[in-house]
Structures are given as C-alpha cells and as structure tokens.
Amino acid sequence: MKKYTIGAVFTPDLNKVLLIKKTKPEDQAGRLNMPGGKIEPGEGSLSCVVREITEEAGIHTDPNKWIYAGRIENAGGGMFYVDIWTIVIPWNIAGNIESMTEEKVGWYNVWSLPAYQCLPNIHWLVPFARNFHDQGNFGTLVFGEFKYQNQ
Numbered sequence: 001m002k003k004y005t006i007g008a009v010f011t012p013d014l015n016k017v018l019l020i021k022k023t024k025p026e027d028q029a030g031r032l033n034m035p036g037g038k039i040e041p042g043e044g045s046l047s048c049v050v051r052e053i054t055e056e057a058g059i060h061t062d063p064n065k066w067i068y069a070g071r072i073e074n075a076g077g078g079m080f081y082v083d084i085w086t087i088v089i090p091w092n093i094a095g096n097i098e099s100m101t102e103e104k105v106g107w108y109n110v111w112s113l114p115a116y117q118c119l120p121n122i123h124w125l126v127p128f129a130r131n132f133h134d135q136g137n138f139g140t141l142v143f144g145e146f147k148y149q150n151q
C-alpha cells in the first residue's frame, strides 16, 4: 500500500492556495497539484505533510494548525491512499515561500485556477479544503472519503 499526503495551504484571506508545478510522476508532469508526497516508513501522516511543505516550499508550518480533511483511496483497496490536510498560514510566512526543488511553487487565485494546467481533482479539492476555514459562510465542517473505481 502506497501512502501519500497533500496539503491545501491558504493565505489568511482564503483567496490564494499554494500549488506546485509537478515534473513527476509522468501523469502529473507539467500540471499543478498541491504540495505533498509519500509517507515514509514509521512516519505519521501529519508529520509527512509538515515535512513535505518544508521540503517543497521552504516554510515551516505549525503542526497544531493543520486540519485533516479526508482521504482519497483506491476503491479496490490496497494500492494507495492520499490523506488531504489543510491549513491557513500567516501573511509573513506566506510571503516567504521559496521553490526548494525543480518543481516550482507559487500562490494561485482560488477563484481563477488555470483550468487545463491543474490536475483534474484540484478543481474540487481546493474548494473542499477551503470550506474547512470558511466557517463564516458555510458553517459546518465536512469530512471526505473519496474512492477511485478500479479501471
């Protein structure tokens, strides 16, 4: 079973989300995804997302501020899952993002995500994750469990 995390990182106004231009795996190359990566043996899911954001965007996030939003998994079971985490970071930290690998990170307007450049499920993962922080408008927290059908 392969285990991954992705992190939906927002600015305090909830208007911008941190995305990364992937160079790998092949089916993601050239497209925008959230930062994240593989959970290492013995590592917790939260520790993984905190580490990946540091490794990919050069910023330290407070582990206590992350919210677990849900999981994407293969419907057949056993192949992989992706834990979805989300956080709002202060402006002074948001201003310090830096691409740490060949995969460039940047802030993207949540209201005009570039349609063809994003991985398809980014288009619903971003508003889904954003909703966790937008309690003024939507009130309730929702938790997700999403399954891919086997081909």
Ligand SMILES: Nc1nc2c([nH]c(=O)n2[C@@H]2O[C@H](COP(=O)(O)OP(=O)(O)OP(=O)(O)O)[C@@H](O)[C@H]2O)c(=O)[nH]1
Pocket: 004, 005, 006, 024, 025, 033, 034, 035, 036, 037, 038, 039, 052, 072, 082, 119, 121, 122, 125
């Ligand atoms: N948005 C989205 N991201 C996904 C899906 N499946 C999946 O593996 N990912 C993410 O895609 C990324 C795969 O990138 P990667 O191949 O560079 O990850 P890795 O673990 O090998 O790299 P690492 O060296 O950073 O740990 C991971 O961040 C993983 O969380 C999905 O269905 N939707």
